[in-house]
Amino acid sequence: MSETEPVTNGTERPAETTAGETDERTREAWREYEFAGETKLAVEDLDVYYGDDHALKRVSMDIPEESVTALVGPSGCGKSTFLRCLNRMNDRIGTARIDGSVELDGQEVYQDGVDLVELRKQVGMVFQAPNPFPKSIRDNITYGPRQHGDIDTGLLARLTGRDDSEAADRLVERALRQAALWDEVEDRLDDNAMGLSGGQQQRLCLARCLAVDPEVILMDEPASALDPIATAKIEDLVEELAEEYTVVVVTHNMQQAARISDQTAVFLTGGELVEYDDTGKIFEDPESQRVEDYVSGKFG
């Protein structure tokens, strides 16, 4: 935070308080805000350390179901770390230490005995770069359900008369339709997925995620590697998916957050969640001057 307030158009708030005091008031203001919808994920006092690096500091926020929550902030602010905490992807990082609580439907995610495979089925993830398996389009979709035992199309299954291929076909079509990819690939389901365009690959990854019937979909910069047309398709999908799923999206694209999300959480350097509110409020009248500066493109 600067000592001198920027002078642009005479609308800045007076700088009578320090950044710390202002942020504390801000935090109180937004924590009183009640989002529409039931809480799907409740995060309380979450701290994440990578070795000595305190990557996320006492983050608390409730993520409502059937809505889109955007996480924005500069690189290194901890938003991807936060996202990965929601389905314990950080467990895979040896130096990571996590304190605090994450509850999914009221059940603690960070407790002994949680089945991580089941957790990640419930809380699926789509990454920044499309990462389809070097397999057929069909196999990409059925891979997850097969791992979870939801469908079985293997040789043994056929020999024992448990051929689920029809169910698999239905599932492939459902997932691809949900990801708005079906019309483009229905005639080439056995082609290698690596032959798809980047945008198609990303929608395939989304379809792969949807195939296991998740409840929450985490997306880490899902459109940053895509052209504007492919980006628009992903954005449309995100909004459609929010009718049924809880979607949490990390994005660097502020306008994208404004377009697609219902609520926006702004993380700033140092792993702090500075403000979390209705997206309209964040982009029209944020409480925190630091958030105002960040979303307006004035960086401290």
Add this chain to the structure above:
Amino acid sequence: MIHVPREEYQTALGDLRADVLALGADVVDQLEAGLTALDTGDEALAREVIDADAAINDRYLALESDCVDLLALQQPVASDLRFVAASFKILTDLERVGDLATNLGEYALSADGESGDVDVDAIGADAVDQLETALAAYESGDPDACRAVAARDDDLDALCQRASEAVVRDLLERETGDDSWAAERVLDDVSRLLLTVRDLERVGDHAVNVAARTLYMLENDSELLY
């Protein structure tokens, strides 16, 4: 010190603010000149006011276009967004005040300088003051001044109401007998006075609009908008 990387954008915001204020100052000048022409019957000044309106309109359109460019190209958010949105609306009010000043010029051309019991100067001074206060609030970012403009508008409205009643009362008291030419002149005077009062009352309304948009810009507060 906060690093402000979007230099062109910041410059455009600053320019817009300065241009809105410059237009506002010129519209106030127009209004004052219109009132002077009405008071003194200075025909040359009245024509100057009328002729200057085209330039005001051109500047208004250019600034409106600047706002659209800023929205489309720079995608302002938060207080910047409210600033551009408020300015966009304020420009319309200023342009309308310019039109009302032109009306005063036109009334001046046909008036004989006689306004009976109506103190047009006092009403005009009040209207001008309202607009100047609203513009000063926009310039300095003063929410209290915005609310003060809105509160004071009731006084101006009451002043205008009393003035209109005085004009009508004056009309009823005049005796023109069978002199149809005199009757027509009285009607002209009365209509012109009523229109003058109405236009000045509207200047006050536009000043309130400027204040209301400024309050929205400053505090995201819509209490003065209606």
